[in-house]
Amino acid sequence: MPGFELIGVEERAAVNELFDDGGILYRYGFANERNERYRVLEFERAFAGYMGVEHALAVTSGTAALKVGLRALGVGPGDEVITQAFTFVATVEAIADVGAKPVVVNIDDTLNMDPVQLESAITEGTRAIIPVHMLGVAAEMDAVMEVANRYGVPVLEDTCEGLGALWNGKKLGTHGAASAFSFDFGKVITTGEGGMLTTNDEEIDKLAREYHDHGHENDPSVPRGRDGRRIFGFNYRMNEIQAAIGLAQLEKLDFIVETNRRHYRVLEAGLRDLPGLRFRRIPEACTPLCDALVFELPSEEAAGAFAQRMAEQGIGVKNLPDAMTWHFAGDWDHIFRHFGMSDAELRRVTRSSRERLSRCIAVPIMVKYTPEEVEEIVHTLREIATEVSEPISQR
């Protein structure tokens, strides 16, 4: 699953080397003291290269990447931004934090944004759409992009959980106007905390760069202290230690993704024939990240019993069902009430997503599993399925 499993000698060496080069931890300046090395810049270039995009801006978190991206798209108070009911709370927080109204649409059987519901949520006030590639799988992105393009609304992809996955053979996170990534401790590569905003649009990148750095225009012809500004910003700058670690982790990304996919294939093949267990639909155009295997049971009770038995057997779950309350917008009246939506209304509009998500189990896939461990998990999950199948069939 995440890069934290593989934090090791390479990351340690990268940090030691940073200190050997003068130990300058700030992304700008100090050219003489730092041996001309700028790790944040190097990480941005390497990440842009990996993604095949023009620009990558390193920031302090995935949440910051979303917020910086929204600001760069010109989203602000009075605007509406559409996202999906299944996401981490950060997506909705970022929308609310720029002063825009979050609008959530329900998910379909991909567990991501339903493109039909997306279209019906668009209004005159819609300024951005954020599809979220939850647990490494894309929404029906062609349909999402078709709706967005038809209404002329920019798409900011939330690829915080999707780095390494593909859509139509092209990296997920390269299909909208911009994309946000997270390197927090649970992600496929990690810098402890950290994030990246990518785009092919020069003006989006420029605005994002300025906003994430107090509005600094970073004009190379003047000293930083005399730099100009056209917008007000904030501080979401990544530091050099994070970037040094990020560079080492990025080297491991292909290996992590390949290993995930190998484990995933074994798990899926081993569970496919189980009655009462339906896999999450993965759109045909999507090559998933495969850091989790998600299936749906016939009822919430069955899913609860299944997860309980998994915990007893020492197998964890990822977000579903244990942390659903942090990943389901229908529970976030503490945010939506600021935008005039009552708790009852929020529950009503997100009901179908709640019903679907509460029947789901997400099994995390760890990079370091041995083939024997993967077989053992298949065996245990099959046993659990047999045990809970009786209560399921008695329903």
Ligand SMILES: Cc1ncc(COP(=O)(O)O)c(C=O)c1O
């Ligand atoms: C879908 C999604 N969006 C945004 C974020 C926020 O990223 P971060 O934790 O780096 O702020 C996360 C992190 O869990 C996430 O899963």
